[in-house]
Amino acid sequence: MNRINPLHIGLLLxxxxxxxxxxxxxxxSELKEAKISFDISEKLAVNLSSLKAVYxxxxxxxxxxxxxxxxxxxxSANLKLKRSKSSMKISSKSINILALNTLMGKVxxxxxxxxxxxxxxxxxxxxxxxxxxKW
Numbered sequence: 001m002n003r004i005n006p007l008h009i010g011l012l013l014x015x016x017x018x019x020x021x022x023x024x025x026x027x028x029s030e031l032k033e034a035k036i037s038f039d040i041s042e043k044l045a046v047n048l049s050s051l052k053a054v055y056x057x058x059x060x061x062x063x064x065x066x067x068x069x070x071x072x073x074x075x076s077a078n079l080k081l082k083r084s085k086s087s088m089k090i091s092s093k094s095i096n097i098l099a100l101n102t103l104m105g106k107v108x109x110x111x112x113x114x115x116x117x118x119x120x121x122x123x124x125x126x127x128x129x130x131x132x133x134k135w
Contacts (some may be wrong), residue, residue, distance in 0.1 A: 006019060039128045054111045061135045073099050079129075087115065087134040094126045107133070 027046060056062075065088065069081070077099035082089040091104075100119070107114070118130040 011103065016114060030041045055113055056057075058135045061133075064110055065107075065112065065133065066095075068110070071106070073102045076104075077103070087132055090129065090131045090133070094122060095129050097125050097127060100127055100129060103129075107131070 033135055055134050069090075071077070077095045078093045079090060079095070082091070095103075104119075113134045115132040116130065117132075118128075120128045
């Protein structure tokens with residue numbers, strides 16, 4: 001009577017296999033969640049990479065900003081430009097509305113990192129402008 005009953009061994013194996021299947025299902029669900037998280041992170045990385053390609057090219061940003069400022073309408077507005085290594089401040093105490101519309105149309109449609117923008121209406125045809133663009 002010192003022998004182990006084979007039914008007990010079989011029952012132990014069935015319980016052990018059931019436990020392993022339960023653990024396997026848990027690991028599968030964790031793997032699915034990790035895959036979803038990875039897909040989201042991958043999409044975010046691609047988006048950030050494309051944004052970096054647009055906003056990180058300093059030479060391109062400077063060149064396109066200079067091209068806007070050379071425009072005949074904008075140039076006649078007598079803008080005060082203050083350049084630094086990482087930004088440009090554009091200001092005017094009194095700018096014509098036509099020049100302001102031209103400048104804002106070009107700047108807002110371009111890929112510029114506008115840090116601050118302050119426009120104040122002075123009269124029907126004049127406004128004051130303060131803007132800082134970083135690169």
